[in-house]
Amino acid sequence: DVKVTQSSRYLVKRTGEKVFLECVQDMDHENMFWYRQDPGLGLRLIYFSYDVKMKEKGDIPEGYSVSREKKERFSLILESASTNQTSMYLCASTPRDNNYGYTFGSGTRLTVV
Amino acid sequence: GQSLEQPSEVTAVEGAIVQINCTYQTSGFYGLSWYQQHDGGAPTFLSYNALDGLEETGRFSSFLSRSDSYGYLLLQELQMKDSASYFCAVKGDTGRRALTFGSGTRLQVQP
Numbered sequence: 001d002v003k004v005t006q007s008s009r010y011l012v013k014r015t016g017e018k019v020f021l022e023c024v025q026d027m028d029h030e031n032m033f034w035y036r037q038d039p040g041l042g043l044r045l046i047y048f049s050y051d052v053k054m055k056e057k058g059d060i061p062e063g064y065s066v067s068r069e070k071k072e073r074f075s076l077i078l079e080s081a082s083t084n085q086t087s088m089y090l091c092a093s094t095p096r097d098n099n100y101g102y103t104f105g106s107g108t109r110l111t112v113v
Numbered sequence: 114g115q116s117l118e119q120p121s122e123v124t125a126v127e128g129a130i131v132q133i134n135c136t137y138q139t140s141g142f143y144g145l146s147w148y149q150q151h152d153g154g155a156p157t158f159l160s161y162n163a164l165d166g167l168e169e170t171g172r173f174s175s176f177l178s179r180s181d182s183y184g185y186l187l188l189q190e191l192q193m194k195d196s197a198s199y200f201c202a203v204k205g206d207t208g209r210r211a212l213t214f215g216s217g218t219r220l221q222v223q224p
Binding site for chain 1: 121143144146148154155156157158161163200202204209210211212213214215216217
């Protein structure tokens with residue numbers, strides 16, 4: 001069964017900490033995405049990557065950065081965590097020419113205190 | 114930019130039919146997707162419409178009218194397990210390779 005695996009299901013961090021959220025897919029997909037999900041706001045795109053070392057900003061990139069050193073791994077970095085970054089973070093992947101059917105990971109619920 | 118509108122909540126009874134509407138605004142349009150998400154779970158892909166008309170997959174169907182910038186997800190023979198949130202999503206702008214999601218419709222199926 002194809003998978004997108006996010007390293008942590010729940011995470012609690014302190015304000016100001018540098019936080020790393022990891023995502024690994026085993027489907028050899030070119031495209032990978034990071035979304036955050038908040039009640040009433042749906043899924044909002046933070047960053048995406050369409051190839052190794054390539055990245056593009058989404059709708060809400062402020063306070064975040066990403067890294068894609070290997071095809072299967074896409075990391076989201078919170079440079080200095082703040083309480084307004086408390087959220088559910090969802091990673092997804094899709095093959096290069098598939099613009100519509102994403103495979104999502106189970107999410108990381110991050111709480112910043 | 115892109116925006117999508119869908120109702121926040123819908124309630125229906127087991128065995129009934131329910132329709133979840135989605136209207137969108139995009140500059141450029143490639144297609145409308147639908148996802149299902151159970152509480153605590155990951156969104157899962159349900160269907161995709163690139164052309165006008167109805168696509169059927171078992172109990173679920175999805176419809177698209179590009180001229181009206183409108184689509185819907187139709188769920189038939191509702192079951193309790195269909196209680197979930199449903200999101201529509203579009204890939205619009207040609208320069209952007211990612212989906213924009215609506216805020217989701219929470220479907221409550223009652224016995």
